[in-house]
Amino acid sequence: MTTKRKAKTIDLSERLNRQARQAEILSSDPAVPTRITVTLDELTPYDRNPRQTRNPKYEEIKESIRHRGLDHAPNITRRSAGEPYMIKDGGNTRLEILNELYQETGDEKFHRIDCMFHPWVDEEDAIAGHLVENDMRGGMLLIERALAAKTWKAMLDEKVSEPISLRQAAEAMTARGWKMDAGNLSVLIFSAEALLPLIPDALWAGAGNPVVKKIRSLEKAYKDYWESIESVSPEPPKESRQSIWPRTLSECDDIQFDFDSFRDLVDLRIGDALDVSFNTVRAEVDAILAGGKPSGIKPANPLYGRDRLDAAKPSATENTNNETFEQVGGSTFAAPSQGATLTSGRTTEVETATLPGPNENTSHTPPPENNPTVHKTKKSNPTIEVYRDQAYRAALELMTKLGLDPFIEKIDDGLGFLVMPVHNAQMLKGNHRRYYVYLVNLFVITCTNCVEPAAQEKAFAHLPFSVDTYLDHVYHERDPNVSGHAVQMMVKDLFALQWMRSSPHAVGNRNHSEAILLSLISQIEFAVAGLRHLTNDDVGQLFQ
Template identity: 35%
Template sequence: MSSKAMSAEDVKGKLLQGAFQHKGSAVSQLSDPIADTPMVVTLDQLRPYDHNPRLNRNPIYDQLKESIRSRGLDAPPAITRRPGETNYLIRNGGNTRLAILNELWAETRDEQYWKIHCLYRPWAARGEIIALTGHLAENDMHGALTFVERALGIDRAREFYEQEGGKPLSQRDLSRRLAEDGYPVSQPHISKMQDTVQFLLPAIPKLLYAGLGKPQIERLTALRRSAEKTWRQHAGEAAAHIDFDGLFQDVLASFDDAPDFTVERFQDELIHQMQQPLGKDYNWLKLDMLEARGAAPEPVAGTPVTDKPRRSAAQPTSTKDPTTTPEPLIPPLDSGPDDSPHPLSQPAEVASEQRPEQDSRALIDAHVISPIVGLTPRIQAMKQQLAKASGEPLPDFAESCLQAIPVQVGGLHPVSDLWYIERQIDTPDELRLQICGLVHDIAQTAQLQVEVYPATTGTGYALGDPDDVKGRSVLVGLLHALGGQPGAEIPVGAIAALLIGAAPQGTQVLPARLDDETLVKLFRVIRLARRLADLEAES
């Protein structure tokens, strides 16, 4: 069956009909490309990356602007777009170029600055982390970030990683993840950055954003750690209500507007503010902080180093004249020998002349049970010179080894001489603090599940109830007795077994043995407790 041919009128009617109507909803935005795609975008479609680590003006901003004005944009930035957002954003570096293009467009209205040929790269599954690490790397290559900008960027990266993994991230894991994403940073460097963000930035934002250098920041963070350790070591009930972090930041904040900030001046003021609540001498606090840091601070190139003189706690800080040159804390280490010989040094010098150097070194090493961390020859020389200046010569471990039998035990409360008691701790309150610290070390070293509490009476400490059978050992009973607490009687044989590591002949007491470090600290506790009893009897 053949179809009927259309007449001329039918064809004319079809042609005169209206256009086809699209009955679906209008598309407001085309989908983004799924592969890297060149495209032309205008300035109103672009915005800078909202987590850009650079907060200050790029130091080469003016040079870049003149280059773009004369040559055009040689290296257009890569762009991307978060799913569902309208504007494109800079993907991995180029926020400075975008700001310059906006300035040049406002100045010239030249179309070459308005329309930009860019490479669009799709938003990745881990887009936030990829974008942030890309900006960190790009900014480091084209105009260095300040230390605090890099620290804040890495802190933001840590937040993204924790959101991605759903759990907190250690510094070591953060270092590994950053390296995997193309921005390697060592764990110690991350530690300094986190200390900067947590402890320094709230106090000195102006100094940090103005570009305070890495050497000074590292010295500030090291100073904070050593000062905190010294504070915890000496803080008693009188200073228990003072928050050290708050004290540190309050003192540091007073230097935020200082035009000639130096770490030495801040250290001087910090020690001064620590003096009164701790009840300690300025010089001894400074030495304690140097020992806690492990070495004397090295001067930063271009920074004048000024050791502050001893100052009383009552002296107001407003009277300080920053232009004056203070007296040095101690005589220089290369000064000539004193005419009067050290009372403990002469026999050692004679003995060292008669003993080969290797034998002397072997004898010293044989009496080091565990080394005291931070007691460098320089620190020891400083302590000796300070003691000479105050009329109290200290026994020197290396020299005394050649004529006596000293020991050396490290830890939080180290021991370098069992018998000698320094003048600075020869008071009932200080002796109690020392004894309590040593007992705490003993409990930790022997892994006793018992709490040690400071006390202002008696021997200076009290023990809580032990948590397990091991906590009810002979050692705990002995510590109870030394602390003056009532407890079960301890068999003499058990004490002997504890001290010598073998049961006395003819007894059935099971042998127990203290390690050398714990034994030395136990002897030191007994020595200090005897001196405390003498002072209490004299008063």
């Protein structure tokens, strides 16, 4: 008798669970480094790649891969099995090139890549791998390293739920293979946090450690000087240092950071804010940079020559036209390189908009009542004395801004002022020498254009020294073996000044580093134009 075998009960739920476990095992990533083949569709760049600018050798690398293929396939990884693969430690440039070449050629050798897969460790390991690889290959910008360092520091802070010191962060980075110390990390964090919002053009154009360290040193020196003067000043500053510094940095941002222009503008603004001379600010800060301590002494005359400016101003009963200019930092301010009237101290009311030049035909000038652009003022007859006074006051303020006010004198004929010889050592570093040379040249040109020999002789009699002596004092670095070298240097300075005045960055730009100085030049020229007009361009009359 045949016994019937009982059918075995199948547990479907257990089978499904076993199949699911087997599928999970098959889809999980290898636990050890393993060579695998991936396509471009499955591979993405590292989403926190420190290099944000194109590799300078991009085209060279591309041509090599086009002709030789990929000699060194990138290492890859991924955060979890469900995500795309990504570059592990350098190779984002190669991946971008492979995508380009595949689109250009359709060649499968650029589409499928044999790569070494490495199991995912953590975010720190990933960013460290890319930083080390990019640093070894070179060409990485300081700001790229700075942003990566800032990101990594934030990861370290988040790990312990509180900010850690720069020393601790540097040690953690070094342990991961990216050699770092607290000093260099401080420079990188300063670049990313403090400088990038203010000078992005300079940083992305390649400004490196020397630029960042110099800006940082200057900031500390100006801060020390500011605090030493602020502590002994009876009145608060006109503007805060925290406002002046970032604003000036931002205005001077360019692909080539110009420290001379930057310091000139900072010195002007700090001098105006603290009521100390431009020259004093530069000398004190230079001393601090050289290792000295702030003097903590405010000059006895805090208005640095403003007593002479005040004395040069007219009485309250004389008319002042305040509609053409603004007072900026204690200085009469107009659009650079444009003729303008003086704000303070107009001794008569002059209808400047309709004032004709020596060779102008006034018949085409519409009457004020028919010309809405003309600002009507009370008519009066300007005199030579009025224009001389205006020229003197503008020249005095210009020399005061340069810290050279002891070297200008008021005279009763000519242009109304005369500048004394100044040795270059008494001038500021940078480009301010050309303003002094401009004033010397203006007086000499006026003397030279005297038609009558007697007038010319009287004009040149004002000069206490020869023109050569003036130039030899200023251009002490001239080559004595080159004939006329000082004159060549003077001409170069005058051309540089004229070039700046015609620059679109200077015209009408009140944020330009030399805007105040350029405005004062414009005011002097307006007064001189008035003198030439009243003498019918016979300037010899000014010396009679």
